[in-house]
Amino acid sequence: MYLWLIPIFPLIGFLLNGLFGRRMSKPMINLFAIGSVALSFAWVVKTLLGLGSLDTKYVEHYFTWIQSGALEIGVDFAVDRLTAVMLMVVTGVGLLIHIYSIGYMSHEGGYYRFFSYLNLFMFFMLVLVLAQNFLLLFVGWEGVGLCSYLLIGFYFLERYATTAGNKAFIVNRIGDFGFSLAVFLIVKNFNTLDFTKVFDAAKGMPTEQGYGTLTIICLLLLVGAAGKSAQIPLYVWLPDAMAGPTPVSALIHAATMVTAGVYMTARSATLFMHAPIAMDWVAVIGLATAFLAATIGLVQNDIKKVFAYSTVSQLGYMFLGAGVGAFSAGVFHLMTHAFFKALLFLGAGSVIHALSGEQDLRQMGGLRKYTPITFVTLMCAGIAIAGIPPFAGFFSKDEILAAAYVRSPWMYWIGVVTAAMTAFYVFRALFMTFFGEYRGHQHPHESPYVMTLPLAVLALLSAGGGFINIPKWLDPIFPEKVEPANEMLMYISVAAGVVGIVLAYIMYVARPGLADSMAKSAGGLYNLLYNKYFVDEVYDAAVVEPLVKGSRTVLWKGVDTGLIDAIVNGVGARSRGIGRIFRLLQSGNIRSYAAWVVLGSIVLLLAIGFVGGPR
């Protein structure tokens, strides 16, 4: 089926735009950038139609990548039902965001650079989802991280942007550290990295009760996932990543790349099922992240920051789903989230575009008059993320919460509270943007069709995407215990969403000013949330500072210069005489150099002759 064509189209787009884009006109750049992704999307559709119901995995082997001893790692692509979902999401949403970017980036410098990075990202993301072994997945995994770094630092003249890029890369590296250790352990225990072989072998293993090998592997994979998917304690890079252009936030930092951790966890479901302790860790970390990020999101004033914490929080839900064994629900939420969160970001981008770069919610307001399409589509996204039926978010979130209730009710209740907060902060942002009076000083205008059209498509998907029955489609891969749907739970979670929206309406539309007075009365808590629990500051003081200062004073000035070199120089001082002789050698006359070489060799020969020869 030529699966390799799927990622290769964007790679070609990247090369063309990257190498020649500087001298090409914008329509040409658009043609290569959007055309390559469109071709990729078309090839995905054709492939999936050709493969039909995908009851078994379809694998293609291309060439051996690494071979050492009996360790053989191939460049193999595969498609199964999970990959199919991911392929559709990545190329579909990716295509929409590429189209949107034509409009959004039209006034920006580095147009070709932006699209070549975006194409490169598509290439690596597709490699990631198509990979048939852990190391090839890691290629995509690191590759998307690279593109994320490049795009966060897209405005490289600004220090905050490049610093945010570095932070993203380095924090991800910490996650990748865990992932690579997991890879080493998998090879050590399974002698292979091939998904099919590893998972088949794992199926025959007993379920571990303590911290056995599989559990360690899964926990290390979780470290990797926590880095890429911004979970506690490695989530700190994602909010900063909003320094990149908004389409990037939508594509990479909401819809696709950050879900790679969820995908990888679902992919390794067989391993996780045999390691219940690791599952618990996944669930707890997911839940804690969902809750904490939501609390921070409540009080942020930058529209993109609100949505960024929302992304962290929603990713937490996905991990919660995976952790309680509802992998298909997690992947379902991954898909619906890709729709509505991409829409939220693109809509935010449209607003920012309308306001010539303004991102502060306090400088917005009343925009529904000026940007009606953006307003309507963003409302769809808001309702979807709040979990109001029949919009997409309702179905997937409900599945996760129901599964969490079966696992343990307290998880469900925290999830419900988080859902209420989610509805509140999203609608807070939307109300502050679109309702009331305009508070800024720009001249708001609706975005061009090339931007609003993707918004409309995503709005349709956010509204109706929940009816795509992903859990049923994934059933053969993740066999789940069928629980009787508890309708009461469903009503409660919907009610939580409604309560959140109503609260936001009261505080920001009906009685503006109430929010400020509440913030004042809860000063300490408000400050704590507003400053994101001071996590960045703590990390800086506890890790970065000691490492840098220690390296400088103790290791470099201390050990290297103070200790080792001092000893060497002590020896050297005695042999300064030798140094003086060497200086004489440096006559600059090549014949004398050559003579010295020859002379030295002769001396050596003689020495050897005296010592060992005559015998």
Next chain:
Amino acid sequence: MTLLDVVIFLPLAAFLMILFFPKGSVEGIRRFSLIASTAIFIFSLGLIGPYWFNTPGRWTFVTDLPWISSPAIRYHVALDGISLWLVILSTLLTPICVLVSWRHIDKRVKEFFAFLLLLEFGLVGVFCALDFFLFYVFWEVALVPMYFLIGVWGHDRRIYSAVKFFLYTMAGSVLMLCAIIYLYTQAGNTFDYVRIVAGLQNGSIPLDSGPQLMLFLAFFVAFAIKVPLFPLHTWLPDAHVEAPTAGSVMLASVMLKMGTYGLLRFCVPMFPEAARRCSGWIITLAIIGIIYGALVAMVQPNMKKLVAYSSVSHLGFVVLGIFTFTQQGFDGAVYQMLNHGVSTGALFILVGFLYERNHSLEIASYGGVATPAPNLSIVFMITMLASIGLPMLNNFIGEYLVLQGAALVYFKWSVFAAIGVILSACYMLWLYQRVFFGRASDEVSRHMPDLNMREYAIIVPLIVLMVWMGTFTQSFIPPISASNAVLLGPIDAGRQVRNSTPPKGLRAQQNRAQQNKAGAKELSDAR
């Protein structure tokens, strides 16, 4: 006379020919050096021939002639899968260094290029000499030109650095010489590597564990200084900072590999028992070096020092790989030698480009270079990414195999060593941010020209190699693997004597042990 002999002696011939050029014909000397070194590189590509379709584990291009009858010194050179790529690495980097020095070197041009070619002669010789005395001669031949490259064409503190470099290396060399002479007498008056290894393996050369340990340590210290292994590394940053660009490139890319090559070729197969006894200590030092080098690199204000300390870190991976005594560790170590040669060489070259423009190595005097010189920034970015081990670029493969090999033996080793991978991202990204991002502040940065044709010709081949070596590793690894299996033979034999149950890990290890026996047999047959 084999092709290998041609490749070994052409640099010497070119060196001698340069001596006959009149001092004034600077342009002629440059052109001649470029043509000669390129021709040597093309010849050396012919060495791949026997490895194209199959992967012989035994020697190819053997020449074994008597040189001096008493003591019995032979001109014995040959190639295996490890030497092959190291020779080609040397011959590739020499023309690149000629181009790098094209304008940069303007005093004593004749001597400079002569030394560069003499250096190539020594380096190529070191990697294929199979007679200990011959090896030692080449080892010293390589040392001398490097001493002068640093001492004559270096920066302000060049004398200090050159002497430090020389003393460090000489100290090791003397130890090695003693060990060689001792071996010579023990082995019944032969310097021949193949014969000595075979003799040590089948017991016809008696060697108790005490002398074995001493010999091992003597060789080990000589090689460890060259690598350089922590804590013997302090000559390296000084030598790099002071050396001209070409000197830094040859030093980092090829000369450091003399040390790791020596460990792999001599220390481990000849003294397997001692190597195994010391491996815990050595690996500890290697891991300290990995982390220590990275941490110190992180706080360097000088670009060249930063890259130099990063070399300490990267070479730690190589030593780690060797002393895991696994196929993956060995393969990764050799591959990492080549990778480091390409990517760190490229880093030094790029730092040299910056220096030629702004005449400063201090990071603080840069900033915003990406605006005036976008293409320079792109190639620097790719090189940086290769250096920090991004998949599909070369270093990733080497680091992965080394760490995988380490994990197969002791998982903890890989945990500690992998920290170095995190830190490498820190120091390189911070460097990149400070040099290339931001607004171009001062006049110099604003008038920084982008790459010219000569610079493209230098850097593009290396970039292509980085991608190629990271993606299509099978063009390079099979000969390395086959030769490593042979080298692993004695140490595996030792392990099987010690404990009858094979260690947990790849089932492959067992299959490989059998391959090794076959390989060892081939090795003795080759005699």
